[in-house]
Amino acid sequence: MSTTSQEHTSAQPQAQAQGHPQRWLILGVICLAQLTVLLDNTVLNVAIPSLTGELDAATSDIQWMINAYSLVQSGLLLMAGSAADRYGRKKMLVAGLALFGVGSLVAGLADSTAQLIAARAGMGVGGALLLTTTLAVALQIFTPDEHPKAIGIWSAVNVLGFAAGPLIGGFMLNHFWWGAIFLINLPVAALGLAAVMALVPESRNPQGDRPDLLGALLSTIGMASLVYAIISGPEHGWTSARVLVTAVVAIVVLAGFAVYESRIAYPMLDMQFFRNRRFTGAVAGAVLITFGMGGALFLLTQHLQFVLGYAPLEAGLRTAPLALAVVALNFSGLAAKWTARLGTPLSIALGMVLMSAGLVSIATLAEHGYTGTLLGLLLIGGGCAVANPAMAHAIMTAIPPARAGVGAGVNGTLAEFGNGLGVAVLGAILNSRFAALAPVAASSLPAALAAAGSAKEEKQVTDAFSSGLETSQLVGAVAVLLGGLVAAALLRRAERADSGMGAA
DSSP: OHHHHHHHHHHHHHHHHOOOOTTHHHHHHHHHHHHHHHHHHHHGGHHHHHHHHSOOOOOOHHHHHHHHOOOOOOOOHHHHHHHHHOHHHHHHHHHHHHHHHHHHHHHHHOOOOHHHHHHHHHHHHHHHHHHHHEEEEHHHHSSSHHHHHHHHHHHHHHHHHHHHHHHHHHHHHHSOOTTTHHTTTHHHHHHHHHHHHHHOOOOOOOOOOOOOOHHHHHHHHHHHHHHHHHHHHHOOOSSSSSHHHHHHHHHHHHHHHHHHHHHHSSSOOOOGGGGGGHHHHHHHHEEEHHHHHHHHHHHHHHHIISSSOOHHHHHHHHHHHHHHHHHHHHHEEEEHHHHHHHHHHHHHHHHHHHHHHHHHHHHGGGGOOHHHHHHHHHHHHHHHHHHHHHHHHHHHHHSSGGGGHHHHHHHHHHHHHHHHHHHHHHHHHHHHHHHHHHSSSOOOHHHHHHHOOOOHHHHHHHHHHHHHHHHHHHHHHHHHHHHHHHHHHHHHHHHHHHHHHHHH
């Protein structure tokens, strides 16, 4: 072993035993950078009406603006974690912040849908580097006894970023043009760069796994093809050559990815993880919760603005109760107490039942005013506060501590994929229902309203859009409920199997 390797392995236990003297400040810095990345998963939702008008964007264009970010990010999360382990976590944090900042600048100044989609994809690359490396750094700088608290804060920031995007976006759109929702990232990226370079210690594993370039390429192509097929279905027909070909490409590439990963020495995704029921159950819940929530939030912001007529800031403020419920329950410790009493399987089941009920409330009661939406948001927030930390804990305890970063990368990848797929699937259901019921043919609600020849037709167009939203939200509710039941059942079986082995 080289001198460098010896220094690395001998210094690491000491750092873990004592913790970095500025670890809480460092955690605050990396959580701020992470929050910015996560906000961009949902901040674009409230800008949909502005983009539809100013860039003449169709619904499919809007979906690609959102999916370009989440799909590129999900495809590269595992690759980013491997690269950080091998080349240095601090280096990857710096590179991620720089790429995210440049992508934000290009997105804010874009004057066409193609430019904005490309910029969002570039931001996704930077986001992938940031999301995997922040957790790795947090685990590095804290002592093992402090890991639960540090990971809890990291997890809470994830939920906060997901839910607060519409509020931040609404505030920015109320005072500036739509490009400001991206330019606001620039000072945060600059602050993060300075802080990371000054505070974060460098760390890497000289014997780390080699980057899996082909695996990253296959996963990105496979997921992008799948979502493209889903988005194109309503417009071109589910049996059209375009949709069928891209669907077949997705299936073949993703199958090839799974086979390839199971045979190489340094896989980006270790298929052996999925033999563990605890890991599989938590991952199944994570995918379906993000599927339901990602798609539902995409639909909710359109409902608040297009159907109920709220301005962007008003729409953002009316989604704030979701984030407030998560913050109140997580930072007060109430959610952790409930989880300790109920156990992980029941906590996940309870959380996702609450979220499913919230989506049903929004779908069925929103037409009677904001009260039904408020109830739904509070239920979703309460469910998130309970289910998300429980699922994170299940994943982290299902794999060896030495592979914690890889496990977090797997969870992040599938969660990002679930979010992008939720936007695509629930958006496709909305489009299909809207196209079937609307009295005029159009690619978006504003276009359909403009084509309507009378007040009666305008009312029919709005009713058709509302019906599509209701159907889509209910599908999301079913997905979330199934996710809770599947995850809870698998985790319960894993606990019983572990108890049996312990007794033996």
